[in-house]
Amino acid sequence: MKVRIRKWNAVASWRWDVPEDDVCGICRVQFDGTCPNCRFPGDDCPLLVGKCGHSFHLHCVNDWIQTESSRGLCPMCRQKFEFVAE
Amino acid sequence: MPEKVSDQETQSQGKKRKQNLQSPRPSQGFSQRSITDFFGDSTLGLDVPTSRPSSPKRSRKNSEQPELPKDMSTPLNEQAWRRISENRVADLNGLPPHPRDPPNPNTNIVATKPPRPAPFQPHAGAPRKLHIKNLRKPSKIDPDVYFNQTWGSLEAALAAIFGSRKISASLEELYRGTENICRADRAGELYIRLKACCATYVGDYLKDSIIACNSWKDDAVKCVVSAWEKWNAQLGMIRSVFLYLDRSYLLNNANPSLQPVEPTGLELFRHHIILAQEIETKFMDGIMALFERDRQQCSIDASLLTRAVRMVDSLDLYETNFEPRFLAMSREYYDRLGILGATSNSLAEYLDECSQQLHKEALRCERYRLDPPTKRSMGLILEEGLLKNQLLILTDQGSIEDLLQKQDHKSLATLYSLLDRIGEPSSYLRLAWEKHILTVGRSIIEDESRENEMVQRLLELKDSLDSFVRVPFKGDDTLAYALRESFGTFLNARTKDRSEMVNSKPAEMIAKYVDALLRGGAKGTSTGTPGDEDARLAHSLEQVLDLFRFIQGKDVFEAFYKRDLARRLLMDRSASRDAERSMITKLKTECGSGFTQNLESMFKDIEISREAISHFKTTRNRAGNSPNVDLNVLVLSQSAWPTYDEVPVVIPLEMAQYLESYRNVYCEKHSGRKLMWRHALSHCVLRARFAPNVNKELVLSALQAVVLLLFNDAEFGTYLSYQQIKGGTGLDDKQLIRTLQSLACAKYRVLQKETKGKDILPTDNFCVNRHFSAPKFRIKINQIQLKETKKEKEDTFERVAQDRQYETQAAIIRIMKSRKKLRHNDLIQMTIDQTKNRGKLDVPEIKKQIERLIDKDYMERLPGGETWYQYVA
Ligand SMILES: [Zn+2]
Ligand SMILES: [Zn+2]
Ligand SMILES: [Zn+2]
Numbered sequence: 001m002k003v004r005i006r007k008w009n010a011v012a013s014w015r016w017d018v019p020e021d022d023v024c025g026i027c028r029v030q031f032d033g034t035c036p037n038c039r040f041p042g043d044d045c046p047l048l049v050g051k052c053g054h055s056f057h058l059h060c061v062n063d064w065i066q067t068e069s070s071r072g073l074c075p076m077c078r079q080k081f082e083f084v085a086e
Numbered sequence: 087m088p089e090k091v092s093d094q095e096t097q098s099q100g101k102k103r104k105q106n107l108q109s110p111r112p113s114q115g116f117s118q119r120s121i122t123d124f125f126g127d128s129t130l131g132l133d134v135p136t137s138r139p140s141s142p143k144r145s146r147k148n149s150e151q152p153e154l155p156k157d158m159s160t161p162l163n164e165q166a167w168r169r170i171s172e173n174r175v176a177d178l179n180g181l182p183p184h185p186r187d188p189p190n191p192n193t194n195i196v197a198t199k200p201p202r203p204a205p206f207q208p209h210a211g212a213p214r215k216l217h218i219k220n221l222r223k224p225s226k227i228d229p230d231v232y233f234n235q236t237w238g239s240l241e242a243a244l245a246a247i248f249g250s251r252k253i254s255a256s257l258e259e260l261y262r263g264t265e266n267i268c269r270a271d272r273a274g275e276l277y278i279r280l281k282a283c284c285a286t287y288v289g290d291y292l293k294d295s296i297i298a299c300n301s302w303k304d305d306a307v308k309c310v311v312s313a314w315e316k317w318n319a320q321l322g323m324i325r326s327v328f329l330y331l332d333r334s335y336l337l338n339n340a341n342p343s344l345q346p347v348e349p350t351g352l353e354l355f356r357h358h359i360i361l362a363q364e365i366e367t368k369f370m371d372g373i374m375a376l377f378e379r380d381r382q383q384c385s386i387d388a389s390l391l392t393r394a395v396r397m398v399d400s401l402d403l404y405e406t407n408f409e410p411r412f413l414a415m416s417r418e419y420y421d422r423l424g425i426l427g428a429t430s431n432s433l434a435e436y437l438d439e440c441s442q443q444l445h446k447e448a449l450r451c452e453r454y455r456l457d458p459p460t461k462r463s464m465g466l467i468l469e470e471g472l473l474k475n476q477l478l479i480l481t482d483q484g485s486i487e488d489l490l491q492k493q494d495h496k497s498l499a500t501l502y503s504l505l506d507r508i509g510e511p512s513s514y515l516r517l518a519w520e521k522h523i524l525t526v527g528r529s530i531i532e533d534e535s536r537e538n539e540m541v542q543r544l545l546e547l548k549d550s551l552d553s554f555v556r557v558p559f560k561g562d563d564t565l566a567y568a569l570r571e572s573f574g575t576f577l578n579a580r581t582k583d584r585s586e587m588v589n590s591k592p593a594e595m596i597a598k599y600v601d602a603l604l605r606g607g608a609k610g611t612s613t614g615t616p617g618d619e620d621a622r623l624a625h626s627l628e629q630v631l632d633l634f635r636f637i638q639g640k641d642v643f644e645a646f647y648k649r650d651l652a653r654r655l656l657m658d659r660s661a662s663r664d665a666e667r668s669m670i671t672k673l674k675t676e677c678g679s680g681f682t683q684n685l686e687s688m689f690k691d692i693e694i695s696r697e698a699i700s701h702f703k704t705t706r707n708r709a710g711n712s713p714n715v716d717l718n719v720l721v722l723s724q725s726a727w728p729t730y731d732e733v734p735v736v737i738p739l740e741m742a743q744y745l746e747s748y749r750n751v752y753c754e755k756h757s758g759r760k761l762m763w764r765h766a767l768s769h770c771v772l773r774a775r776f777a778p779n780v781n782k783e784l785v786l787s788a789l790q791a792v793v794l795l796l797f798n799d800a801e802f803g804t805y806l807s808y809q810q811i812k813g814g815t816g817l818d819d820k821q822l823i824r825t826l827q828s829l830a831c832a833k834y835r836v837l838q839k840e841t842k843g844k845d846i847l848p849t850d851n852f853c854v855n856r857h858f859s860a861p862k863f864r865i866k867i868n869q870i871q872l873k874e875t876k877k878e879k880e881d882t883f884e885r886v887a888q889d890r891q892y893e894t895q896a897a898i899i900r901i902m903k904s905r906k907k908l909r910h911n912d913l914i915q916m917t918i919d920q921t922k923n924r925g926k927l928d929v930p931e932i933k934k935q936i937e938r939l940i941d942k943d944y945m946e947r948l949p950g951g952e953t954w955y956q957y958v959a
């Protein structure tokens with residue numbers, strides 16, 4: 001018997017490379033979901049990983065930094081928030 | 087109006103007579119004023135009231151419009167008159183000259199004028215002479231003698247009329263005699279004599295002739311009506327003779343005892359004949375019997391009955407003697423008919439009978455010209471006897487349900503319109519209607535053996551119920567509302583076994599049905615509908631959505647819908663992209679955008695994946711080291727898709743490397759992401775050669791493919807043990823058994839199990855089926871992937887229940903956060919309201935969640951008799 005693969009329809013799933021069940025410290029939604037203002041996870045609503053080790057939805061942390069009370073600090077650890085460049 | 091008509095009539099009569107009179111007698115002197123002048127020339131001063139005596143016509147006390155008098159004697163009168171006047175020329179000689187001027191009977195104004203009337207010329211021509219003569223003196227006949235003499239000939243004429251003989255004297259002569267008597271101021275005397283003469287005839291002769299009639303015993307109506315018609319004809323002739331008496335004396339007499347000739351004659355008939363006890367009873371009974379026989383569909387002389395009713399009407403006896411008796415007799419008849427029909431027939435038969443009786447009786451009233459008030463009363467009598475008295479039988483629940491069951495639209499339409507006559511139909515029908523819907527609905531929902539047909543049957547039921555409302559129930563709002571209520575009730579009834587849960591079977595089956603439709607597999611109910619495939623599909627979807635709207639547990643539907651959509655997308659089994667999209671739009675309206683957001687995300691993943699693979703292939707092709715496999719990869723956003731168990735499996739090395747290269751490219755492009763293979767969801771196409779000339783293309787799940795690839799290059803007859811296969815594929819027992827079963831024990835057996843039997847045992851050995859054959863080249867063996875497993879189904883339910891708890895808790899917290907303090911019952915109600923379009927919650931379920939939140943210190947119970955909750959910040 002000869003068997004040969006002609007076509008392979010693979011299925012994969014992606015998730016953010018963060019510990020499972022982690023939630024965004026700002027909107028409290030799991031990272032696999034979107035920030036409250038977005039509809040589609042992924043490139044439309046990316047994550048931002050801080051140098052302090054805390055990650056947030058890009059949109060969430062953006063909104064946070066722009067508030068005066070944030071003083072540019074990470075809302076979790078109160079260190080200056082700087083993100084890891086890709 | 088009638089006056090004018092009769093005026094013309096008299097004029098034309100006059101003209102006719104004038105021609106006859108003019109030729110033999112040239113005009114001469116004063117005496118040429120003939121009788122015709124009285125008809126033709128009204129300027130003479132004799133003001134003749136031209137309206138004929140109207141026959142006594144019934145006029146109801148309250149009737150607003152009196153009926154027009156109908157003159158029945160006219161034709162007879164005219165005929166008789168014409169006959170007489172054509173045969174004979176009146177001879178006026180020998181009779182005393184008639185007085186010219188009514189105000190002064192002793193003077194005559196005679197104008198000598200040219201034969202033709204000339205226009206008035208005051209100062210031209212010869213002067214006219216005016217002769218005034220006293221006419222009393224030249225009269226040689228004594229007035230009494232003249233009266234008796236004339237009465238003698240009038241009496242003889244009357245006798246001739248009564249005896250149906252020819253009148254010997256000329257009518258002209260008789261008329262003139264009457265005229266002279268009247269002019270001599272003896273009209274009153276003449277009237278008394280005439281009346282007495284007629285009374286004797288009617289009271290003695292005519293009455294006796296009725297009773298002596300051969301058919302009197304059996305057919306009194308006929309005898310009376312014949313006599314009546316005969317008398318009418320006679321009366322017409324009498325009136326002609328006594329016309330002058332009528333016109334000059336009776337018609338404008340204020341004395342009520344002095345009636346014109348015809349009414350006098352009618353009154354005599356009425357008094358002496360109809361109202362005579364021995365005749366009245368028998369006659370009226372006869373009429374009633376005719377009506378009754380007509381109702382019993384025996385043949386009767388319909389014209390006789392019509393004439394009898396008309397006679398009763400003419401004699402002004404309709405309201406007094408006829409109608410009360412007729413109504414009483416009818417009431418008794420229909421009461422009896424109601425009792426008889428309702429108890430001996432089925433409801434359908436009885437309804438038919440009722441509507442026929444109502445229809446026929448209305449026609450009967452028309453045919454015999456019964457009064458509108460009588461007709462109305464008859465309507466009430468029939469409603470009373472056939473409907474109101476038999477209401478218990480008409481509105482018997484069992485019988486109505488039976489009609490619904492049999493889809494007897496005709497009977498139901500009849501029932502509805504009959505009930506509409508006596509009240510609000512929906513108030514009588516509602517209970518049976520609801521019960522029918524619940525009974526049939528439940529029987530469909532609970533029929534586990536025909537679970538797969540559930541939605542189809544529900545759609546058919548809905549269709550048929552809708553058509554009940556539309557056609558026989560005339561779009562009745564209350565019944566339409568009851569339909570929706572009851573439909574919702576049975577669709578959302580609690581299950582017997584899991585009393586806490588609403589039966590989610592309908593929601594699940596509806597989701598499945600939609601899936602079948604979108605895969606192009608279900609026919610829908612619109613068979614035979616013209617139009618293209620897409621329009622038919624859209625219509626079917628619209629129908630099933632109508633059903634879906636009744637479902638309270640939308641979350642169950644959503645969970646299954648999502649799973650099914652995922653499967654359609656992964657296996658590329660969607661029949662129409664457009665239909666999928668329009669369905670999403672519809673679901674957005676029904677379930678909110680929170681639900682459809684995930685579904686849209688799924689579609690988006692498919693799109694992005696397509697772009698990604700084409701990007702990957704171009705880079706790989708440039709590198710030139712791709713294996714000869716057509717690779718496609720779908721990358722799912724985990725959060726949007728249903729959760730799938732991870733299935734560990736060993737992929738053949740070359741393929742695994744190829745996939746790995748894809749993963750590298752992907753992760754390079756999307757930093758911060760992890761990519762995990764879902765091999766249990768993958769499928770592939772394998773080319774297999776079973777024998778030198780048996781080449782097949784197999785569509786398999788990745789797991790099936792991995793098993794089959796172990797047999798590559800194996801000699802026919804080489805067996806691999808279960809354990810060998812397990813080691814080679816890395817599959818766990820559950821997955822392996824399922825996969826081997828699909829390859830060796832299903833419709834297409836590409837593998838052969840050493841031992842017979844459907845069960846796979848760890849001791850089994852397998853080899854390639856060398857005799858494999860199938861008519862088609864391309865064979866799909868991956869149905870196993872499309873089928874939902876029992877576990878998947880349980881998982882879905884589990885997830886729905888979990889989501890429900892989570893959403894309930896979230897709702898309670900939202901409410902408590904805004905209200906701070908709430909009474910127990912208010913909290914329960916508000917929670918139900920907030921979550922109702924997700925799935926209807928049970929009170930015990932909400933209580934359970936409140937307890938949990940209290941345990942988790944989100945809220946606390948306040949001390950006191952009534953239960954109050956306080957939010958804990
Ligand atoms: Zn966030
Ligand atoms: Zn966002
Ligand atoms: Zn931090």
